Amino acid sequence: MSDYKAVIGLEVHAELDTASKIYCGCTTAFGGEENTHVCPVCLGLPGALPLLNEKVVEFCIKAGLALNCKINNYSRQDRKHYFYPDLPKSFQTSQLDLPICYDGYLDIEVNGQTKRIGITRIHIEEDAGKLIHGLTGTRVDYNRGATGLIEIVSEPDLSSPEEVYAYMETLRQVLLYTGVSNCKMEEGSLRCDVNVSIHKEGEPFGVRTEMKNINSLSAAKAATAYEIKRQKQVLEEGGSLFQATLRWDDAKGINYVMRVKEHADEYYYFPEPDIMPIVISPEKVEAIRATLPELPKARQQRYKEQYGLSDYDANILTVSKALSDLFDQAVAECQGPAKACANFIMGDITRLLNEEALQPEEVPFGGKELAELANLASQGAISSSAASKVVEMLFQPEFAGKGPKAIVEEQNLGQVSDQGAIKAMCQQVIDANPKIVEDYRGGKKQAISALVGQVMKASKGKANPAMANQLLEELLGS
Amino acid sequence: MEITKETVLKVAGLAKLDLTEAEALRLAHEMGKIVEFADKLSEMDLEGVMPTTHAVKMENVFRDDEMQPSYPREEILANGPERDEACFVVPKVVE
Amino acid sequence: MDNMQKQELASLTLTQAAGLLAKGEASSSELTKLMLDRIAASNNNAYITVNAEAMAAAEAADARRREGGSLSPVDGLPMALKDNFCVRGMKTTCASRMLENFVPPYTATVAEKLADAGTVLLGKVNMDEFAAGNATDTSYFGPTKNPRDPKRVAGGSSGGSAAAVAEDTAYFTMGSDTGGSVRQPAAFCGVVGLKPTYGRVSRYGVVAFASSLDQVGPLNKTVEDCALTLSLIAGRDPRDASSLPNPVPDYLAGLKGAEGLKGLRVGVPKEYMGPGIQAEIRENVKKLIADLQTAGAIVEECSLPQLEYALSAYYVISSAEFSSNLGRFDGVKYGYRAKSYDGYDDMLRRTRSEAFGDEVKRRILLGTYTLSAGYFDAYYLRAQKARTLIMEDFRRAFSQYDILLTPTTPVTAWPLGTAFEDPSKVYAMDLCTVSVNVAGLPAISLPWGTDREGMPVGVQLIGPTLSEDRILQAAHGVEALSLHNYGEGRGQKGGGVHV
Numbered sequence A: 001m002s003d004y005k006a007v008i009g010l011e012v013h014a015e016l017d018t019a020s021k022i023y024c025g026c027t028t029a030f031g032g033e034e035n036t037h038v039c040p041v042c043l044g045l046p047g048a049l050p051l052l053n054e055k056v057v058e059f060c061i062k063a064g065l066a067l068n069c070k071i072n073n074y075s076r077q078d079r080k081h082y083f084y085p086d087l088p089k090s091f092q093t094s095q096l097d098l099p100i101c102y103d104g105y106l107d108i109e110v111n112g113q114t115k116r117i118g119i120t121r122i123h124i125e126e127d128a129g130k131l132i133h134g135l136t137g138t139r140v141d142y143n144r145g146a147t148g149l150i151e152i153v154s155e156p157d158l159s160s161p162e163e164v165y166a167y168m169e170t171l172r173q174v175l176l177y178t179g180v181s182n183c184k185m186e187e188g189s190l191r192c193d194v195n196v197s198i199h200k201e202g203e204p205f206g207v208r209t210e211m212k213n214i215n216s217l218s219a220a221k222a223a224t225a226y227e228i229k230r231q232k233q234v235l236e237e238g239g240s241l242f243q244a245t246l247r248w249d250d251a252k253g254i255n256y257v258m259r260v261k262e263h264a265d266e267y268y269y270f271p272e273p274d275i276m277p278i279v280i281s282p283e284k285v286e287a288i289r290a291t292l293p294e295l296p297k298a299r300q301q302r303y304k305e306q307y308g309l310s311d312y313d314a315n316i317l318t319v320s321k322a323l324s325d326l327f328d329q330a331v332a333e334c335q336g337p338a339k340a341c342a343n344f345i346m347g348d349i350t351r352l353l354n355e356e357a358l359q360p361e362e363v364p365f366g367g368k369e370l371a372e373l374a375n376l377a378s379q380g381a382i383s384s385s386a387a388s389k390v391v392e393m394l395f396q397p398e399f400a401g402k403g404p405k406a407i408v409e410e411q412n413l414g415q416v417s418d419q420g421a422i423k424a425m426c427q428q429v430i431d432a433n434p435k436i437v438e439d440y441r442g443g444k445k446q447a448i449s450a451l452v453g454q455v456m457k458a459s460k461g462k463a464n465p466a467m468a469n470q471l472l473e474e475l476l477g478s
Numbered sequence B: 001m002e003i004t005k006e007t008v009l010k011v012a013g014l015a016k017l018d019l020t021e022a023e024a025l026r027l028a029h030e031m032g033k034i035v036e037f038a039d040k041l042s043e044m045d046l047e048g049v050m051p052t053t054h055a056v057k058m059e060n061v062f063r064d065d066e067m068q069p070s071y072p073r074e075e076i077l078a079n080g081p082e083r084d085e086a087c088f089v090v091p092k093v094v095e
Numbered sequence C: 001m002d003n004m005q006k007q008e009l010a011s012l013t014l015t016q017a018a019g020l021l022a023k024g025e026a027s028s029s030e031l032t033k034l035m036l037d038r039i040a041a042s043n044n045n046a047y048i049t050v051n052a053e054a055m056a057a058a059e060a061a062d063a064r065r066r067e068g069g070s071l072s073p074v075d076g077l078p079m080a081l082k083d084n085f086c087v088r089g090m091k092t093t094c095a096s097r098m099l100e101n102f103v104p105p106y107t108a109t110v111a112e113k114l115a116d117a118g119t120v121l122l123g124k125v126n127m128d129e130f131a132a133g134n135a136t137d138t139s140y141f142g143p144t145k146n147p148r149d150p151k152r153v154a155g156g157s158s159g160g161s162a163a164a165v166a167e168d169t170a171y172f173t174m175g176s177d178t179g180g181s182v183r184q185p186a187a188f189c190g191v192v193g194l195k196p197t198y199g200r201v202s203r204y205g206v207v208a209f210a211s212s213l214d215q216v217g218p219l220n221k222t223v224e225d226c227a228l229t230l231s232l233i234a235g236r237d238p239r240d241a242s243s244l245p246n247p248v249p250d251y252l253a254g255l256k257g258a259e260g261l262k263g264l265r266v267g268v269p270k271e272y273m274g275p276g277i278q279a280e281i282r283e284n285v286k287k288l289i290a291d292l293q294t295a296g297a298i299v300e301e302c303s304l305p306q307l308e309y310a311l312s313a314y315y316v317i318s319s320a321e322f323s324s325n326l327g328r329f330d331g332v333k334y335g336y337r338a339k340s341y342d343g344y345d346d347m348l349r350r351t352r353s354e355a356f357g358d359e360v361k362r363r364i365l366l367g368t369y370t371l372s373a374g375y376f377d378a379y380y381l382r383a384q385k386a387r388t389l390i391m392e393d394f395r396r397a398f399s400q401y402d403i404l405l406t407p408t409t410p411v412t413a414w415p416l417g418t419a420f421e422d423p424s425k426v427y428a429m430d431l432c433t434v435s436v437n438v439a440g441l442p443a444i445s446l447p448w449g450t451d452r453e454g455m456p457v458g459v460q461l462i463g464p465t466l467s468e469d470r471i472l473q474a475a476h477g478v479e480a481l482s483l484h485n486y487g488e489g490r491g492q493k494g495g496g497v498h499v
């Protein structure tokens, strides 16, 4: 009975990275004391009027172009009515039938296969405030209220939890590259509603359920998998499904029915009279298109073709735009192979970002420094362990402003490639380790790496390990 | 169009208004009269007519993405029927 | 100052009072004190809130004048605002239990402009609850009585604004007009009321009724005062997206009395002269037509066939927007909250049910109904299309005529407590005024004689978009004819002679 097929569509809400909210000048900064980023407009005080932030419209167009959408030349905002304490006007200013963007797509890759997912529409709307549930009451904080959002609605083209994950990941990358959202899922800047139904091949679509406000990639995947399994189980047990909104509990790994939908929601939409129509000229669209950065797909292609990087490396390097930019800047100044720069980013730099809990944007040095370091390494002027040390130091504030060369000199990290000196050290190591020498001579060729390690130790990491290896082999007469 | 008490009660539910049976009955009658009046619109030939949503022809009225100071929290909360030092408080909303 | 002098001082027009202040023959403190005393003594229930700071503001205006630093010609003149204008730190009730104790932290643009001109805010005046009504009898604080006959309604929704001007408890007032709410009470109380072009005056900070129809307008004793007031408040407001950027002309410059009527092409839509209009009102308008012709105007009957549908379109659009705008009153952020409830939804429903009056509920229900799924196309969308045709009708008419002349109201002020058999009959009272809002046009109402019982009759002059200067000029001419005919106007009120 595993011949059910899942039909999945996503509605993704991305908070826009504007300085001010969508209809007023209040900051969009995350956090802050409750209700301190609020004014009469975003509190919906009677008589206060909205003024649309032009950047919100531009960001929506930009996202739309990056997602291959068409842009409506005439667009407008509509009121979507429902009562909830986090919605101060009791209507959300959104868009109904004239969204800014429509009819686009996003290519995703799952198991080496490319799949095209249709984007139905992208529209602008305002975010709601935050509810803080207590034991007896719910507290309302409107700081986030009326932050500009884009809602990206996909076609129901997805068919597995893996595709959901890949879609979200790829979408997130595109949004980050275009700079329209910081996509900080932990801060709720990127959230998705997942619509799931299952049916058998050739049969009509099944009953659809919706899971709202999922805020991590793994949760989106897990929730989808759970819901597909649940629906299958219900049907296989002869039960029937009903339209419902579900809430995913990520900690427990299960979902709950929030409410059963007996009839379609009554939002009684109508055109927002306080906001004038949005007319977007082809010139405006082209001007925004000209600001689009090279997107991850194109970059990966370029890395493979131009620098001979592997699929794997090209993918890893482009996950973050900041790191990918760092790579591009370094490669431009580096005399050695691009791969050397790539290795530092994927190795030491990524490790240190994780250790220091920093974002990719927060790498404290630039492409010029990275190029300098890669040059030193590929010229053999420093050992790889010394290079790691240099990267660590570049992350330390006390080395701020110093380049790798200066650090290597100051810290005396230069690699010793003096044959005579290293040969003397090798002889000392051979003399001091008869047991290992015996193993080596007895046929355990890998024992030589232990001797190289001893040479490195004796040289305080400055010996050129390749040279040490070669000299040891010579001295041991192999 | 005839408006029934049930319709009035359903609409009142959407609009978050409680009505007594008597009120709903009276309103059904009154709304029926008003809707009759609105039904006059069905006499019009509106084929191919574009709707007017705004009485003045203006478009693209935007503000720049500039931050302005928000209001002091005391002023924002001052009219709240129930509040604590930082937030408005409502009866517990279950998700 | 004896009572006679006080009465004389109180009945001065804004322009005359400004002249006295300029000559140093009166002070703002004197005039303000006079108004405050009259407010206290009045039984018409025009005011909801009296500004405790009014005398201090008057003294500050006097000090400015002594030092030669007056802010404008009307610096120091006392006025009042309809109670849907937000003023920071002062109650804004919208005449509703819902906002009985609401003190906004911000000020409406128009209130700010008037304060910047130095005018003294006497207080906030009565209105229909949330402006839904046309008799100021849906106010939570009780009805406003018509100063011309306290047994009658003052009209609405800006009834307090009209009554305050008519009873001389303010030199001018501000109102808001969604379907006639400035013009109709002006007509009922015998004063001048202007509804400017949609977008000409900022709506920022004025509690919305129907956002696409609302427009702020002044109520005055004379047309000249009206022109003066409009020049203080008109112009683009960057906080209101619907606010028009066009420059503001000098509204006073074109006022030429009856001279201004020469060659004026006036259309009289027959749709507003039918049997739905009280016979005496029709007679008055006919008299005006004759007088206009004598004064050199070209007056013709004309027809705007789509006007028949204006009332229907108006009630559909206004109720829809009204129900939407009033969703925010949920007992969470401001305003009334029910005392006992069981959970959020119950709190919401009880709060709204307890704090809104009947008429407000009726319109919310109507609006919700016409917007709800299945009815949107039949009502709201059709109304928006009807709007297009109504605007086209007006455009055609204005290619032939400079202005249109109509009665302001089908009847004169009715007795307080009149029970209409069904609400649509009350709504029909807005027949002549709503089309102007639907089309976003400017229109003025000014007194033109009375009916047999001495109740004022108002006539309405409608112009094309942004023709405030033209309709003020025409109204100034009509006012001169009125003065000649009825001995009324310029603040000299008396028993008008009916025709």
Ligand SMILES: [Mg+2]
Pocket: A094, A125, A151
């Ligand atoms: Mg949405």
Ligand SMILES: [Zn+2]
Pocket: A021, A024, A025, A026, A037, A038, A039, A040, A041, A042, A043, B070
């Ligand atoms: Zn704000």
